[in-house]
Amino acid sequence: MNYEVIRMESYRLIPEKYRFISNSGLKCIALVTMLTDHYASAFLQNDQTVFLSLFGHKLTVYTLLRIIGRLAFPIYAFLIVQGLRYTRNRKAYAIRLLVFAIISEIPWNLLHTGSFLYQRQNVFFTLLLGYLGLWVIDSLKNGEKRLKKIGILFALFLISVILRADYGCTGFGFILLLGLLDNHPVYRAVVGSCFLSSTWQAGLAFIPIAFYNGQRGFIRNRFLKLLFYVIYPLHMIILFLIKKTAGGY
Secondary structure (H helix, E strand, O other): OOHHHHHHHHHOOOOHHHOOEOHHHHHHHHHHHHHHHHHHHHHOOOOOOEEEEEOOEEEEHHHHHHHHHOOHHHHHHHHHHHHHHHOOOHHHHHHHHHHHHHHHHHHHHHHHHOOOOOOOEOHHHHHHHHHHHHHHHHHHHHOOOHHHHHHHHHHHHHHHHHHOEOOHHHHHHHHHHHHHOOOOHHHHHHHHHHHOOOOHHHHOOHHHHHOEOOOOOOOOOHHHHHHHHHHHHHHHHHHHHHHHHOOOO
16 A cells, blocks of 8 residues: 555545644644643632533633643644754754753743742753654664664653653653654544543644644744744743732742
8 A cells, every 4th residue: 555645645634725724823822722721820720710510520710721721732742843844954943942941941940839949841841852852763764873863862762751841751752753643643643642641631732733734824034933932931930920929839
């Protein structure tokens, strides 16, 4: 059976004319769901306000917002895969991820503990390690120095374990999985939904991903691209200041 035929048929599950979400659209969805998740985590953990009650089961506002927030990481992971595929300068892309991982560390610590110390690291480190892992896997195609590259891949996995960044080694493996299954959207959605601990909540992220049209969208100039990164540390500082002012921590 021809591989190219299988690949083309798999993409026809969502006809091209119905795929309306661009790369920029996915970034906005990921951003909004992340902000929703961090807001709920920072301010609503003890809030028992019921959003919906059905057959004796209660869904609180906090739980609902955290479910919405579970969409963020799978979409960001998918965007990392697309970033590796389409970026003109892979090295510059990796450096940008590293710079914002470092910049975001203090805001991340402050938001979660109210201090400069926290035993876990921010998600930019997970995205960076996943990106580097995808780069190594892509380089294996030329067949040169294969053993060395496999060693580097294993080293990246160990770093993801030791570093304890958000989503940890599971997040690292998830990004690699999305890269390996990039041409198989059905398998990607099914296996990806079962891979993360949040399972079905994470699986919801594959709905907007299924409608991805491969277009760049409105985020084109350098300012908007940079703003997309800056919002991550900036929103955590804002949430920290609001929580601190309200007597949190």
